[in-house]
Amino acid sequence: MTTRWLTAEEQRAWRAYIAATHLLEDAIDRQLQQEAGMPHLYYSILANLSDVPDHRLRMTDLAEKSKITRSRLTYAVTRLEKDGLVRREGCPSDKRGSTAVLTDEGMAVLVRTAPGHVETVRAAIFDHLTPEQVGQLEEISTGIARALETPEDVPWRRRSTPPCS
């Protein structure tokens, strides 16, 4: 089967995309490291928790929501727990389970650092996009994500967990 190479336009788009994502993650990581003392991923984990009723989520669900592996999440939560921003609680109804809970201190960090983070994101991206482009970006991203999330090709990324009670 002969390779379906990228067209010239696709290549340009792909290269531009790679460049943009590298530069963007760099800039955001740097800003958050400065002002919140943690990389973007860790900030996102806190944000994902703050986003959900009770500020608590099963590890697997939090990993799913954050689009990262469980292993990576374990490490991250351990660090955040050490910093007092997150707490782990066992799950009564399933003794294997572990639930990450955002602490008050974690919430406070989020509240304190959110403005700077949003400002960075805005300056890096949204200030340069028209409203139509914002819509396009969402559609494109959603399409890519959907394709990569369909069951068939992700044995290594688990489906969601029954709620803990």
Add this chain to the structure above:
Amino acid sequence: MTTRWLTAEEQRAWRAYIAATHLLEDAIDRQLQQEAGMPHLYYSILANLSDVPDHRLRMTDLAEKSKITRSRLTYAVTRLEKDGLVRREGCPSDKRGSTAVLTDEGMAVLVRTAPGHVETVRAAIFDHLTPEQVGQLEEISTGIARALETPEDVPWRRRSTPPCS
């Protein structure tokens, strides 16, 4: 100064974008690790070298082209050199300088693994985008990259180096 929060649409776009980039990098890293024995970044470094006359580039320029820090590049090239895919050469005209050169073996790896890589990229992205969306993605990415590359805010990322002779 009151925070300019993201609008609902911007938030949706931002979240979708984060999800897509995480999933995408994961998928591509995984595929390349399998078939080329290296992460995406390292593959890109080889590709960037193959892309340029003589398959050689000053370290700083290669870092610039790859959108990564010099430090990160040093580590990567050291590994690739160990694998025999890249060779370092001194620069006669500037004894500080170091030039990375793609070896024949490095080129061979690229040739062997390119089809699989392209197929993955295509399956993950371009098969799900209309031609218009490809154009939009390029414009959006270029806009973001340009904003983040403007001199004023990147003291930590160097400008290009005089060609080596």
Add this chain to the structure above:
DNA sequence: TAGGTTTGTTTCAAACTTGAACCAAGCCCC
């Protein structure tokens, strides 16, 4: 209900990344 499989999470070692500190080699300019 014992044995086998699946599921939720952690652990471990090896690989990679980060940023600051360092080391030469060029550059400048009095």
Add this chain to the structure above:
DNA sequence: GGGGCTTGGTTCAAGTTTGAAACAAACCTA
């Protein structure tokens, strides 16, 4: 032509990521 600043690149320690293996609890199912 000898300081002092800049530049190209590497090094180092601390932090993060990876994937496979380990573990324990839950879930079958004969």
